Amino acid sequence: MANEPANRAAFDIQAGYCTAMDAPITARVCTALTDALDRKSETGRRVLDWPGEPVADALALRLVGGLHALHRAGVDPHLSAVFSGAKTDPASVEMTLNATLTIHDAALLPWLDGPPQTNEAARSAGMMTGILHLAERYGPRFEVLEIGSSAGLNLLIDRYRFDLNGVNAGPSASPVTIRPEWRGAPPPSAPVEIESTRGVDIHPVDVADPVAAARLEAYVWVDAVERQARLAAAIAMVRAGGVDLVEGDAADWVEARLAEPQPAGTTRVLMHSVVWQYLPPASRERIRVAMDTAGARATAERPLGWVMMEPNRDLHRHEVRVRGWPGDRAMELVALTHAHGAWVEGLSPPYETRDYVMRRGAYEKD
Numbered sequence: 283m284a285n286e287p288a289n290r291a292a293f294d295i296q297a298g299y300c301t302a303m304d305a306p307i308t309a310r311v312c313t314a315l316t317d318a319l320d321r322k323s324e325t326g327r328r329v330l331d332w333p334g335e336p337v338a339d340a341l342a343l344r345l346v347g348g349l350h351a352l353h354r355a356g357v358d359p360h361l362s363a364v365f366s367g368a369k370t371d372p373a374s375v376e377m378t379l380n381a382t383l384t385i386h387d388a389a390l391l392p393w394l395d396g397p398p399q400t401n402e403a404a405r406s407a408g409m410m411t412g413i414l415h416l417a418e419r420y421g422p423r424f425e426v427l428e429i430g431s432s433a434g435l436n437l438l439i440d441r442y443r444f445d446l447n448g449v450n451a452g453p454s455a456s457p458v459t460i461r462p463e464w465r466g467a468p469p470p471s472a473p474v475e476i477e478s479t480r481g482v483d484i485h486p487v488d489v490a491d492p493v494a495a496a497r498l499e500a501y502v503w504v505d506a507v508e509r510q511a512r513l514a515a516a517i518a519m520v521r522a523g524g525v526d527l528v529e530g531d532a533a534d535w536v537e538a539r540l541a542e543p544q545p546a547g548t549t550r551v552l553m554h555s556v557v558w559q560y561l562p563p564a565s566r567e568r569i570r571v572a573m574d575t576a577g578a579r580a581t582a583e584r585p586l587g588w589v590m591m592e593p594n595r596d597l598h599r600h601e602v603r604v605r606g607w608p609g610d611r612a613m614e615l616v617a618l619t620h621a622h623g624a625w626v627e628g629l630s631p632p633y634e635t636r637d638y639v640m641r642r643g644a645y646e647k648d
Contacts, residue, residue, distance in 0.1 A: 292336035348393030351500035401432035404623025412589030417472035430557025431481030434525035440476035465627035533568035551587035577607030
């Protein structure tokens with residue numbers, strides 16, 4: 283159980299991650315909140331008395347999302363001066379945020395109720411990198427299953443255009459091209475044909491609802507202008523063509539999908555990004571067992587894959603790991619990636635392997 287010093291420290295920790303990811307305004311806000319929080323507002327009291335693990339619960343990002351939403355709504359010019367970067371003096375920023383917590387207490391409080399659903403389309407670069415590794419082993423055709431789909435933006439992986447160090451995938455006429463800075467070894471140059479995508483989320487976001495879309499946009503850091511534009515384009519794609527996204531429990535859904543008939547010549551792949559730590563330990567174990575069981579049944583005609591892009595807080599990096607069946611190769615670390623997909627670093631064999639039952643403390647939302 284955390285205490286007030288630990289809850290305050292979570293904002294400093296998040297500021298460090300923001301600084302590392304070129305988000306100086308959001309880092310400044312997080313740093314100022316460390317001292318700006320007090321017990322004059324219900325929001326402040328709830329944050330300072332947070333009963334859970336504040337970093338794993340993304341406590342700082344919950345509150346920052348609410349503050350960013352107020353800025354986007356234009357309801358507080360003093361707060362907007364902070365979020366626009368016009369106000370940078372630490373004492374002034376702290377005073378502004380302290381006042382905001384009291385003035386907009388009722389609006390901010392609900393933002394603490396659930397974790398951020400930062401659905402970043404560029405993260406699909408990491409997952410496509412993993413799919414390319416599977417395509418090299420098993421062939422081009424894929425059926426994609428995603429857990430923790432949020433608004434379903436990564437379910438558009440079949441409709442995005444990818445340029446990964448000159449390795450291209452997806453329709454050339456796509457309105458969204460994912461082209462991260464590429465570092466390290468190139469990905470496999472293998473054709474990919476994604477025939478279907480389906481997803482599940484415990485609380486899916488319906489971006490057809492303007493309020494839900496605005497909430498999703500508020501979780502994108504104010505510094506990230508390119509991400510904001512990409513998010514808007516991806517939302518438009520979902521609204522135009524839809525996605526197969528349902529509400530449900532991840533473990534229940536994975537077990538049910540793996541029990542369905544699988545077309546011959548198609549690799550069924552489970553993918554997820556920055557979601558694993560939010561699943562209860564029992565659910566993670568059920569998914570692991572379900573994948574191992576289905577993997578034991580996999581054949582050259584009906585392969586199975588697992589692609590994940592998850593943060594490793596112990597090593598301060600985001601990792602792309604891949605497992606495929608049939609075959610006796612363990613889960614392999616094939617790439618590192620920026621948290622929001624700005625760059626991907628391909629790794630060379632022999633790949634690092636580890637047990638993929640990741641523990642909660644090592645894999646936490648950014």
